[in-house]
Every structure is written in C-alpha cells, then in structure tokens.
Amino acid sequence: MSALRESLGFLTSRLRQVGIFVALILIVLLFQGLTGGILLEPQNVTNLVVQNSYILILAIGMVMVIIAGHIDLSVGSVAGFIGAVAGVMIVHWGWPWWAAIPACLLVGALVGAWQGYWIAYVGIPAFIVTLAGMLIFRGLTLITLKNQQITPFPAELRALGGGFLPDLTGGTSVLEWLTVILGIGATAALLIQALKERRIRRKFDLESEPLVWFVIKTAFTALLMLIITFLLASYRGTPIVLVVLAALVIAYTALMNNSVFGRHTYAIGGNLHAAELSGIKTKAVTFRLFVNMGVLSALAGLVFTARLNSAQPAGGTGFELDSIAAAFIGGAAVTGGIGTVAGAMIGGLIMGVLNNGMSILGLGTDYQQLIKGLVLLVAVGFDIFNKNRSAGGGDITKRFKLKTTPPAQEKPAPAASETVEAGVK
Amino acid sequence: MNTPILQMRGITKTFPGVKALQDVTLDVNRGEVHAICGENGAGKSTLMKVLSGVYAHNTFDGEILFENEPCNFSSISDSEKRGIVIIHQELALSPYLSIAENIYLGNEQATNGWVDWRKTNLEAAKLLARVGLDENPVTPVQHISVGKQQLVEIAKALSKEVKLLILDEPTAALNDEDSGHLLDLILHLKGQGVTSIIISHKLNEIRKVADAVTIIRDGKTIETLRLDEGQITQERIIRGMVGRDLESLYPDREPNIGEEVLRIEDWSVRHPQDHTRMVVNNANLHVRKGEVVGLAGLMGAGRTELAMSVFGRTYGTATSGKVYKYGEEINTATVSDAIRHGIAYATEDRKHYGLNLIEDIKRNISLAALRKLAKRGFVDKNQETVVANGYRTSMNIKAPSVGAITGKLSGGNQQKVVLSKWMFSDPDVLILDEPTRGIDVGAKYEIYTIIAKLAAEGKAVIVISSELPELLGICDRIYTLAAGHITGEVPIAEATQETLMHYMTKEKE
Numbered sequence A: 001m002s003a004l005r006e007s008l009g010f011l012t013s014r015l016r017q018v019g020i021f022v023a024l025i026l027i028v029l030l031f032q033g034l035t036g037g038i039l040l041e042p043q044n045v046t047n048l049v050v051q052n053s054y055i056l057i058l059a060i061g062m063v064m065v066i067i068a069g070h071i072d073l074s075v076g077s078v079a080g081f082i083g084a085v086a087g088v089m090i091v092h093w094g095w096p097w098w099a100a101i102p103a104c105l106l107v108g109a110l111v112g113a114w115q116g117y118w119i120a121y122v123g124i125p126a127f128i129v130t131l132a133g134m135l136i137f138r139g140l141t142l143i144t145l146k147n148q149q150i151t152p153f154p155a156e157l158r159a160l161g162g163g164f165l166p167d168l169t170g171g172t173s174v175l176e177w178l179t180v181i182l183g184i185g186a187t188a189a190l191l192i193q194a195l196k197e198r199r200i201r202r203k204f205d206l207e208s209e210p211l212v213w214f215v216i217k218t219a220f221t222a223l224l225m226l227i228i229t230f231l232l233a234s235y236r237g238t239p240i241v242l243v244v245l246a247a248l249v250i251a252y253t254a255l256m257n258n259s260v261f262g263r264h265t266y267a268i269g270g271n272l273h274a275a276e277l278s279g280i281k282t283k284a285v286t287f288r289l290f291v292n293m294g295v296l297s298a299l300a301g302l303v304f305t306a307r308l309n310s311a312q313p314a315g316g317t318g319f320e321l322d323s324i325a326a327a328f329i330g331g332a333a334v335t336g337g338i339g340t341v342a343g344a345m346i347g348g349l350i351m352g353v354l355n356n357g358m359s360i361l362g363l364g365t366d367y368q369q370l371i372k373g374l375v376l377l378v379a380v381g382f383d384i385f386n387k388n389r390s391a392g393g394g395d396i397t398k399r400f401k402l403k404t405t406p407p408a409q410e411k412p413a414p415a416a417s418e419t420v421e422a423g424v425k
Numbered sequence B: 001m002n003t004p005i006l007q008m009r010g011i012t013k014t015f016p017g018v019k020a021l022q023d024v025t026l027d028v029n030r031g032e033v034h035a036i037c038g039e040n041g042a043g044k045s046t047l048m049k050v051l052s053g054v055y056a057h058n059t060f061d062g063e064i065l066f067e068n069e070p071c072n073f074s075s076i077s078d079s080e081k082r083g084i085v086i087i088h089q090e091l092a093l094s095p096y097l098s099i100a101e102n103i104y105l106g107n108e109q110a111t112n113g114w115v116d117w118r119k120t121n122l123e124a125a126k127l128l129a130r131v132g133l134d135e136n137p138v139t140p141v142q143h144i145s146v147g148k149q150q151l152v153e154i155a156k157a158l159s160k161e162v163k164l165l166i167l168d169e170p171t172a173a174l175n176d177e178d179s180g181h182l183l184d185l186i187l188h189l190k191g192q193g194v195t196s197i198i199i200s201h202k203l204n205e206i207r208k209v210a211d212a213v214t215i216i217r218d219g220k221t222i223e224t225l226r227l228d229e230g231q232i233t234q235e236r237i238i239r240g241m242v243g244r245d246l247e248s249l250y251p252d253r254e255p256n257i258g259e260e261v262l263r264i265e266d267w268s269v270r271h272p273q274d275h276t277r278m279v280v281n282n283a284n285l286h287v288r289k290g291e292v293v294g295l296a297g298l299m300g301a302g303r304t305e306l307a308m309s310v311f312g313r314t315y316g317t318a319t320s321g322k323v324y325k326y327g328e329e330i331n332t333a334t335v336s337d338a339i340r341h342g343i344a345y346a347t348e349d350r351k352h353y354g355l356n357l358i359e360d361i362k363r364n365i366s367l368a369a370l371r372k373l374a375k376r377g378f379v380d381k382n383q384e385t386v387v388a389n390g391y392r393t394s395m396n397i398k399a400p401s402v403g404a405i406t407g408k409l410s411g412g413n414q415q416k417v418v419l420s421k422w423m424f425s426d427p428d429v430l431i432l433d434e435p436t437r438g439i440d441v442g443a444k445y446e447i448y449t450i451i452a453k454l455a456a457e458g459k460a461v462i463v464i465s466s467e468l469p470e471l472l473g474i475c476d477r478i479y480t481l482a483a484g485h486i487t488g489e490v491p492i493a494e495a496t497q498e499t500l501m502h503y504m505t506k507e508k509e
Helices: A002-013 A015-034 A042-067 A075-092 A097-122 A126-145 A155-162 A177-203 A211-233 A240-258 A260-270 A272-277 A282-308 A319-329 A341-361 A365-391 A395-400 A417-424 B044-052 B076-081 B099-103 B117-131 B146-159 B176-191 B203-209 B234-242 B303-310 B335-340 B350-354 B361-373 B381-394 B411-424 B441-456 B468-474 B497-504
Strands: B004-015 B018-029 B033-037 B061-066 B084-087 B164-168 B195-199 B212-217 B220-226 B260-270 B278-288 B292-297 B317-325 B328-330 B343-346 B429-433 B460-464 B477-482 B485-491
Touching: A015 A341, A015 A365, A042 A075, A042 A211, A042 A240, A042 A260, A042 A282, A042 A319, A042 A341, A075 A097, A075 A126, A075 A282, A075 A319, A097 A126, A097 A155, A097 A282, A155 A240, A155 A282, A177 A211, A240 A260, A240 A282, A240 A341, A260 A272, A260 A282, A260 B361, A272 A282, A272 B350, A319 A341, A319 A365, A341 A365, B004 B044, B018 B033, B018 B044, B018 B195, B018 B212, B033 B044, B033 B176, B033 B203, B033 B234, B044 B061, B044 B076, B044 B084, B044 B164, B044 B195, B076 B084, B084 B146, B099 B117, B099 B146, B117 B146, B146 B176, B164 B176, B176 B195, B176 B203, B195 B203, B203 B234, B212 B234, B220 B234, B234 B497, B260 B303, B278 B303, B278 B460, B292 B303, B292 B441, B292 B468, B292 B497, B303 B343, B303 B429, B303 B460, B335 B343, B343 B411, B350 B411, B361 B381, B361 B411, B381 B411, B411 B429, B411 B441, B441 B460, B441 B468, B460 B468, B468 B497, B477 B497, B485 B497
Parallel strands: B018 B220, B033 B195, B033 B212, B084 B164, B164 B195, B278 B485, B292 B460, B292 B477, B343 B429, B429 B460
Antiparallel strands: B004 B018, B004 B061, B212 B220, B260 B278, B260 B317, B317 B328, B477 B485
C-alpha cells in the first residue's frame, strides 16, 4: 500500500496541476449531462476547437508575458486592428492571401515593438502602456474601417478560420482517415516523448512522480486525444486552425522550457534583480516578449476575421480578458515566474467549454459572465489557499503584490549596505 | 546633577537559535548624550527595539525603568506616550506628503476628525525653527535632501514632546556638512533638556557629542565610559568593540600568489539619488592570481557600492575610473560585459539579488552562463543536470536532488548554489559580498574551504565582510574603507582587529 500512499502524497503536492485537469473533466461531464449530450457531439467539438482557437493563440503569448511579470490588455484591440488591416489589404487593395498574411503579421510585430519599447526601454508599467494600446488600436481599427465592416474575404483566407484538411477518400467514408492518421500519430508521439522524458529524469534521479500516477496521467491524456480524434474524424476532419494551434503549442512549449530565451523569461519574472545581476539583458527580453505578443495577436486577428468572413469595428473586443483569465486559471502567478503554455491551454479550454456549454443551454451573456468571473476567482483563490497551506503562510501577499515601478527617489540604492545591514541584526 | 532618566537591567532577548542580547545593562542620565558603540551585528539595534517597544515587553527578559517607573511597552506608540522616540536609519517619511503632514502623521492636529490645516502648518513652522530647518512646511518631503529629511524626523519627534530621543546611525546617509549640522542640533537639544541616545560607528562624532559611551559586543555590555572621568578615548572604544576571542576556525592555506589580475584605478561613484554624495571616492585597489583580498569597512563605508559599481554599474551614477585586467583596460559597463571579462559578483543579499527562489537548483546554477549549455539557442537539459549534479557533489549542497526549489534550502546551501552559479560562469575574479552572512558556523567553515579552493585554483578572490575575524582568518591582504575612501591596505602579517578598526574608523582629515 506504500505505492498508493506515495501517489497520494504526490497528488497533494501537485494539487494545482491535478486540480485544473480534474476541473476541466468535471466541467465537460457536467455540461455533457446538462446539454443532454450535445456538448460532445462531433459537430460541437469541432465548433469548440474553432471558436476558441484565437483565444488559445492569444493565451500562448499572454502566459509568456505574465511569466515575465507583465500583462497585456491590448491584445483584443490589436487583433481587431489587424483584422481591419487584412480587410483593407485583401478586399480593398486586392492583395493575394500569401502576401497579406505575412504583411499582417509584420504589422503585428511593429505594434508589439511599439508597446515593448515603452515598457522595456522607457519603463512605463505594462498595465498602463497596454491600457493605452487598448484605446489606441481600437481607435485605429475604427479609423481603418471607417466604422464599417469589410467583407467578403476570398476562400483561401476563410479556410484559416473555418477550413478543414482535405478528405483522403473524397467524402465516401464515415471517418476522415487523414484525421485518424494524424490523431494516432500525435498520440504515439506524445507517448514516446513522455516515456523518453521519464527515462531521462530517472537517469538523473530527478523523478518524483510515482509510476502509478505517471501511467494514469499518460494513458488518460492519450485516451483523451484519441476520443477527440474520433469525434473530429466523424464530422469534417481536422480544422486547419487546429493544425496551426498544435504547431504553436509544440513550438512555444519547447521555447519556454528549453530555449535560453524561455529560461530568461522565467528568470526575469522569478527575480528581476537576480536576473539582471546574472547578466541577462532584461530589457531586450521584455521587448521581444511584446513583439511576440503582437505577432500572435495579429494571427488571432486573422483567424477571427477569417472565421467571421468579415473585418468588424468591434472585432476582438474582450479577447484580452478571456486570454488573461486562461493564463491565470492555467496556474500562472500574478507576480511572475510561474506558468506554462500547456496550463494556459487547459485554462483556455475551461473558459471555452463554459462559454459553449452555457450557450447551448441558452444562458444569456449576463449569466455567462457572472459564472466565468466566479470560476476565475475560485481557480486563483484555490491556488492561494493551496500555496499558503504548503508554504505555511506569508505567500498570500506575494502572489498579489503587484510589481510597481517605484519613483526614483522612493527607494534608495539596490542593496546599499546601510539598508541591508539592519535586517541582519 | 547625575539623575538617571533610563535604567535597563538584565535585558536578554533570544531569537530562534541566537541570543541577540544577554544580560545587557544601560544607564542613561538626564540631559546627556549617550552613545552606543559596537560592531555590525553586536546587538545595538535590537537593544533599541527592546527599549522603544518594537519588541513587546513579554518577548524579552529584564527590566526597564524610565524616570524611575517601570515600562511595559507593547508597541512603539506606548513608548512614545512616555516621551521615548526612536528615529531609524531608514527614514519613515512619506515622500509625497508635505513636511507638516509628515510631522503630524498619526498625530493630526484635528477637531472632530477634520484636520486644522492652519494650526498644522503654523505649529510645524515653529518646530522647523527649533531644529533650524529653513523650509516651507507645505513643501513635499521628496523635494528636500536626505539631511533635511533627517531634521524633519527630529521635528516630528519634538512634536511628540520627546524626553529621550534615540537616533540609530543618524549620519550614515548624510554628507559631511549635513552630519555636522545634525550633531550641532543634538547638542542644541541637549541644552533644552532633551536626552539623546545615539548609535554610531564614527568615533570622531562620538568624541564630539557624547557625554558617555556604552560599548556592546556580541550581545553583551562591555563597559560604559564617561567623559567627565576622562575615559572616552578612541583606543579604549576600539579595544572594547573588537576584543573577543577567535572562536571559529579557518582552513589552512598555503597562498600561491601570482601576477596581478584586476586593478581598479581612481574609482569614484556618486549616490544614485543624491548626486552630491560621493559613495566611493577615488578608490584604488588590485588583486592577484591566487590571492584572497579582504574589503573591510563599517556600515555605509561603500564596500558593496564599490563592488556593484565595478560589476556592470549596478549601483550609483556618474561612475568614473578605470578597470584593468592583466594590465589592459576593460569595459565593465554592463553585467554581461563584466561576466564576459571574467568577473563574478555574489551578492550579500542572496534572497533579493542572488537567487530565483521559486526555481530549482539546476536552473539557478546555470542562469549566469546559460549559453555555455545551449546549442542554437536551446538548452541541453541533460548537460545542465550533469553540471548541476557536479556542483551538488563538489560543493556539498544538501538537497534531495538538483530539482529541489532553492527557496526551501537553508541559508548555507543557498549560498553554495550562488557560489556554484558564479563558478560555472568560469570567472578569473570573484567578488564575494558577505559570503557567510546568515549562515551557521558549520556551513561557514565549508564556505571558507571553498574560498581557499578557489584561490588554490588560481582565481583572484575579493571578500567583503563585516566580520573582522573572518577577514583575518581567510585573507592575504585587507583593504579598509571608510566613508567611501580606501583608508588602509594591510598585509595579513600586520593585520589585527585593532589596526583594521583604527583604519575603518578613520575619517578624512
């Protein structure tokens, strides 16, 4: 029975990661019951993926910004603005899609560079800069669109929002075989990767995860992927945007876990002073994070515009809140240094399932907002509770103490010996 | 004439694992200026916190009599009601409020909850006149200099009808002119019947104002010297401050000193906010291969500031001077430049400036030289673990694995992680700022061994420390700093605690 006790001990030590996963499953099961099975119908699962794709794309960039200890309130406006730019380029100027998409991503990068400059090099808190950006880019969206929507877009661009990978059998079979192949291939890759990582961790004696839990977790994830594959395959196959999203998740997970840049991002959020004194170019890292956020906002804007087949003046409104909520529900810390891309994806899916399920039930946006707000509060509250319990108090203030840039005269020198000495006596 | 105003008897204060004060006695006469002297960490500030009620009366043993009545303070406001006011070295003023608002903060001149601004400003102006500060009471505090802010603190104390004024290192943050003015004010207040206790390291200041000096060492009262008995002399104070046995042991070491590695010439740094203050003034020093050089100095002497300004200008403004490595001038304007030139600086404050406490051991060790582990921008995690495991063994870091979170390690093990991090950056010069601060005795010995090993490997090591026995135990040569000046360079053979303390308390004539 010691194995069981060991697994229980491990689970409580990782209550957060386990909890969020269980929460997602419970929410899915709850709505599956409440909607009488509609939630997990093939068509609705496909909808769920497509509807949430742009929030998930934004959540990737958002969690990175949050890990570094910043925030971005402007992503919704930037996504709307890029939709408008795409409308002008493609519909008014007649640019082909293959020229317009890179051009739009470039505009997104410039927007990010603009905001990153003020945050990283001028030192204005990201909250202020991106609040200003939220207004600025909403204004530019309205100006670009002259307050009218632009439509229709050519089929090639629309495919980015609502298109599917081609059907190998030409629509004759019940299942989309390409989707089945991709799904099984991805599941196999996941299993191999998980085993490989566990082997390396064991080799260096870093493994704290009991075998039982590893098996349950991996088997469950694989099963989940196969179920989703089956559901997608029995409708219209793999949405193109899912391929894009999967590629992004894989690439950004690798970036955040293994790249020097990703490590520097965690280091900055974990302890800015220590990072600076370790020779990290903190300003350059911050700047690049916001450029990246701009590019991902542009991509989200393109997907959203493609899905609606129209660039709208109000496009992207509220995206920032959904993506921020996704990151925090997914375990990111307000003080920075903690968070994962995968967590943000699960957080985004929780928000997505809530949206979708409540819409099917016919709940109005009034109740939807109420419930989503409560879920965010409970998720983060649970986190704090959990942290206090394990750390024995003291951390509650840490998570919510916002990092402000003090005015120059308020704080004396960093580590000037006269201030530090006193604490030691 | 010599009537006691304050008697503290048998004060003993214990923190978990440490006896901060042990049977301390302090007698202060009415109307005198009483100085308290002692090394960093001797227990001076703790004693004053006991007196002012920061530590409630039931958290320590002993008896306090103020004006012949026992005191049972539970908080600062209790002691203030009796007329005991403490001014800490870090000023407790709100920068955006006016001088008058700060003076009456928490003690507002109000009727029925509404502040009487006329009275507030009028009364404040009278107090400012008493302390000799010529400023408009409505000026925001952030617009006046640190020296003047100190006077505002004293005016605030006077507004509470102070009988006993406690000043904790009042001149540590002031320039010479402001210091002189402040000392004159203390003497002036003495003339008006205010008794003062002043904590200070600066012996010439003590000689200027003090009627009596009580020396505290290792949490115990050594003696009280009285001016009228002719006992206050520099030699006697220094002897009292340092005279203790060498308790800790140091590893044996055969220094093998080679060529000069780093030379700093004419190095001057100004305070980042107060540009008139020279924090480091024209410092010259050098360190050779395989040599351990100590940097001794009392609080505020500019040791950390000197080190950090050399290490990527991470402290101060208007830094001037030259840094040479192996005789060639190098540029250390950013931290990455300094690291590239083989300089490493391990901070005195590892929790705030040294470690990412929410991250694990291996990621902290690799942080300063992450690119050494990376190919095309991606970190080789296996290699990283191998490296970290290597340091875990060689530095004897006690942790279940290199995946352990650094925030949960003991101080000694955290310090070993910091040292590992800098060793991995493969420096030629290591600057270690208070490397054994907050570490228990056993771990201290391990750190000394590591320092000895680094020197044996041919690194040049600079150790900044407040503990003189430590410097005497591990260094080959010691520089002393006082008020930003290098006041002495002592080879280990000639160094004693007395000579070092003499140089450390030497003021520029």
